[in-house]
Amino acid sequence: MTNTLEWTGSSLKLIDQTVLPLKERIIECRSYEDVADAIKTMKVRGAPAIGVTAAYGMVLGAMGIETADASAFMQRLNYIADVIKSTRPTAVNLFWAVDKILTVAQQASKTSSVEIIKEAMQREADQMAKDDIEANKAMGEFGQVLLNDGDSVLTHCNAGALATVGYGTALGVIRAAVAHGKKISVYADETRPFLQGARLTAWELARDGIDVTVIADNMAGYLMRNGKIDKVIVGADRIAVNGDTANKIGTYSVAVLAHHHQIPFYVAAPVSTIDKTLPDGSYIPIEQRDPKEMIYVNGVQIMPDDVKVINPAFDVTPHDYISAIITEKGILYPPYNIMNIDA
Numbered sequence: 001m002t003n004t005l006e007w008t009g010s011s012l013k014l015i016d017q018t019v020l021p022l023k024e025r026i027i028e029c030r031s032y033e034d035v036a037d038a039i040k041t042m043k044v045r046g047a048p049a050i051g052v053t054a055a056y057g058m059v060l061g062a063m064g065i066e067t068a069d070a071s072a073f074m075q076r077l078n079y080i081a082d083v084i085k086s087t088r089p090t091a092v093n094l095f096w097a098v099d100k101i102l103t104v105a106q107q108a109s110k111t112s113s114v115e116i117i118k119e120a121m122q123r124e125a126d127q128m129a130k131d132d133i134e135a136n137k138a139m140g141e142f143g144q145v146l147l148n149d150g151d152s153v154l155t156h157c158n159a160g161a162l163a164t165v166g167y168g169t170a171l172g173v174i175r176a177a178v179a180h181g182k183k184i185s186v187y188a189d190e191t192r193p194f195l196q197g198a199r200l201t202a203w204e205l206a207r208d209g210i211d212v213t214v215i216a217d218n219m220a221g222y223l224m225r226n227g228k229i230d231k232v233i234v235g236a237d238r239i240a241v242n243g244d245t246a247n248k249i250g251t252y253s254v255a256v257l258a259h260h261h262q263i264p265f266y267v268a269a270p271v272s273t274i275d276k277t278l279p280d281g282s283y284i285p286i287e288q289r290d291p292k293e294m295i296y297v298n299g300v301q302i303m304p305d306d307v308k309v310i311n312p313a314f315d316v317t318p319h320d321y322i323s324a325i326i327t328e329k330g331i332l333y334p335p336y337n338i339m340n341i342d343a
C-alpha cells in the first residue's frame with residue numbers, strides 16, 4: 001500500500017499503527033464495526049486519517065443495510081453514524097467527515113434509490129481521500145517557506161503520512177522544505193504513552209532519508225535552552241475560531257517552552273480541523289484514554305499495582321503561543337479569527 005488507507009471497493013485496508021515500527025501489518029475492515037474498532041484502538045489515528053477512515057466506515061455501513069426503503073435506510077445510517085462518532089471525541093475531522101457523508105446521503109435520499117444513495121456516499125469518500133492528499137501537499141508548499149535551510153525542527157507526536165491519507169501535515173511541511181532543497185534536521189518527541197513520535201514519526205522520516213533524532217518528552221527544554229531548536233511544527237486535532245488548538249498531550253508544554261525561548265511554534269492542519277462552532281479552546285473535549293496505556297509499555301508493566309494514573313490524550317495550546325497556522329488555503333497569522341475560511 002502506498003497510502004495509510006486503501007479502499008478496495010468492498011473493504012478498507014489500513015496500516016495497523018499499533019505494531020509499527022517493528023511490524024508492517026495491513027488490516028482489512030469489512031464492516032462499520034471493524035472501522036469503529038480500528039479508530040477506537042488507534043490502529044488508525046491522526047485527525048485527517050480518522051476522518052477519511054470514518055467516511056469509508058459509513059460506506060461500509062451503508063453497504064450492509066438491506067432495504068429498498070430510503071427512509072428506513074437513512075434511519076439505520078444515522079445509527080451507524082452515531083456509533084462511529086462515539087469512537088473518539090477530540091479530532092473534529094471525525095465528525096466533519098461523518099456529517100459530510102450523511103449530508104450527501106440525505107440529499108440523494110430525496111430523489112434517488114438506496115443503491116444510488118450508496119454510490120453517492122462512496123464517491124464522496126473517494127473525493128475526501130483525494131482532497132486530503134492534495135490539501136497536505138498544498139499545506140506543505142505554503143508552510144515550507146517558514147523553514148530555512150539548515151533548520152533544526154522539533155515536532156511532537158505524529159502528524160505525518162500515517163496521520164493522514166498520505167504525505168502528512170506537519171511532516172508534509174518538512175517534506176516540502178526538503179523537496180525544495182533545504183536541509184532539515186528533525187527532533188521527534190517520543191510522545192508518551194502511545195509513542196507516536198518514537199514509533200511512527202521516526203519510522204516515516206527514516207524511510208524518507210530525512211535526518212531524525214528521537215528525544216524523550218522531557219528533553220525539549222534542554223535542547224531549546226542550548227540553542228538546538230530553530231522551529232517547532234506540530235499537527236492539530238481541533239482548532240477553535242480564536243486559534244486555540246487541541247493536539248497530542250504534551251504539545252502545550254512544548255509551546256510554552258518555545259514561547260519562553262522565542263522559537264517560532266507552527267501548527268499545520270487542513271481547514272477540516274477547524275471547528276467554527278467553538279469560540280475558544282475551552283470548549284474542546286479532551287479524550288481520556290485507558291490508564292493501561294500509561295501502565296504498560298509493549299505489554300510490560302512499568303509501575304506498581306494500584307497507583308493512580310491519568311491518561312488525557314490531548315491538551316489545548318492557547319492561540320497566543322502559536323506563531324502561525326498553516327492550512328491548504330494559506331498561512332494564518334495572529335490575531336486569529338477563523339470564521340471566514342471555508343471548511
Ligand SMILES: CSC[C@H]1O[C@H](OP(=O)(O)O)[C@H](O)[C@@H]1O
Nearest residue numbers: 045046047157159163235247248
Ligand atoms: C495530522 S493530525 C495528527 C494529530 O493526531 C494525533 O493524535 P492521535 O495519534 O491520538 O490520533 C496527534 O494529536 C497529532 O498531532
